[in-house]
Amino acid sequence: MQDQIIDLALELTTVTKAKIADLDQIMLRTQMLSMNARLEAARAGEAGKSFAVVAQEMGSVSQEVTALSASLNSAITENANRIQDAGQEMSLSFRGSRYADLARNAVEIMDRNLYERSCDVRWWATDSAVVDAAENPGAEALRHATSRLATILRSYTVYLDLWIADRSGRVIANGRPGRYGNAVGADVSREEWFRQGMKTADGDSFVVCDVETAPRLQGAQVATYATAIREGGAAQGRPVGVLGIFFDWEPQAQAIVEGISLSEEERSHSRVMLLDSRFRVIASSEKGAFGKSYPLQADNPWGYSLQDGKIVAYGLTPGYETYRGLGWFGCIESAAGAG
Template sequence: MHDDILKLALDLSRTTGEKIGSIDKIMVKTQILSMNARLEAARAGTAGKSFAIVAQEMGNVTDEVSALSADLHAAISDNATRIEAAGRQMMLDFRGKRFADMSRNAVEIIDRNLYERSCDVRWWATDSAVVNAVQTPSPDALEHASGRLGTILRSYTVYLDLWIADRRGVVVANGRPDRYRGVVGQNVSNTEWFRKGMATVSGDDFIVCDIDRSNALGGAQVATYATAIRADGQERGAPLGVLGIFFDWEPQATDIVRGVSLSEAEARNTRVMLLNANHRVIASSTAFSEGEIYPLMPTEPCGYYQRGKKLVSYALTPGYETYKGLGWYGCIESKLSD
């Protein structure tokens, strides 16, 4: 609709200019006719005096019409320029605000999704099979824990794998030993998720790591959540190990950025992204390079700005319930028409 208003203003300006131009051409012809009439009247002498007066008045009227035409052309050109500028700004504001809202919606969807992951890890860390795997780690207990994790994975298809590590950082069980061989026995004591998971204060706490690729999980992009497994599954029990859950990031995030409601024309000229706190692209509706840093310049939690011939709209994650988020942004970059 805003595009139509701007197009109408430009068409009106162009059409009016063309009509005024036509009037000017007629006035030029009229002035030439008036001049020729005065010349003929002068040549006719006394007999042409009356006609000379008419020719003179004809020239005066032509001058007045030409002056009026020039004034009208200047006024219309000025107003058309202002209408065009106002129309472009209105279109820019409308699109910027709309895309900023869409950016916020995209990052809110992923935050709601990841909030559920924070609930999952805290809940599963109290499962008796998980607790027994590090509290009384017999072969039967470890086998039972692996089977229990496998059952969870069959129901929660958004995870690549679930790992149980003991207090030394050695993985003692995982949910997909057939797919990810060699996981059990790995020492993960130096990983961020294990160290921070062991340091959680209570069963209500959890940690989440930024999006990264995991060689142990086939090089897939993962969002890792972890919390301590505590004695007897108690909220304040002593930490006996860590449960790490690996969210299959790429397909879930890609569905979100490609699922933003855009028209076919908009989709051809926009790029929808999720950016981490350092503005690294972690999901994009178009192809992107690994480690790409997007030059976002936010001045407020939600907004938009023009950069060259592109409109950049963005929104900082507001978090979801008890999940504060990781400072991520939803971002939509769109091309502006000439």
């Protein structure tokens, strides 16, 4: 709508200036006729004096109209420029606000997804097969736990693997030993998800780590959730191990950034991103951007700015229910002169 208003205003300006040009031509002809009339009046002598007065007045009127035409042309040009500037500002404001809403929507969709992951890890850590394996890691208990984790993975296809680590940080069971055969026996005692998982206060607590590539999961991008496995599965039980669940980040995040409601024309000169709290790109509609830093200038939870000829719109994670979010941003960068 804003673009239509601008186009109509500019079209009106063009038509008006064309008509003024036509009027100028008419006045030029009038001035020439006035001049010729004065010359003829001079030749007529005394008989032409009255006609000379009329011819002089015609010339004066013509000059006044020409001056008025020039003034009008200048005013129209000035106002047309102001209309164009105001229209461009209106268009940028509309696009910036819309993109900021879409950016916030992108990270909100991801938050809702990750809220479910926080529920999953707390629930599965109380599963009897998981608790038995951590408390009494005999062959039969570990076999049963492995089978149970595999069953979960067949239903929850958004995960790459689920690991049970004992109190010392040694992985004792995983759900996909055929795919990730180097998991069992691995020492994860120094990894963030294990260390923070052992420190969780109770069965309602969990930890989530920044999205990273996981060498033991064939270099896949993962969002790792963890919580302590507690004695007897009780919420206040003593920690006997840690359950780590590895969310298959890349395809889920890619579906979100590519599913944002942009037109084909908008998409051709824009990129949609998810940024973590350190402004690292953790998902992007532009290939190969994962892990790179992005210079986002976010002074508010929501907004947009112009940077180097581009609209940069963003929205901070609002969290979802008990999931407070990790300070992530949705971000859309688009060429300011397009659209």
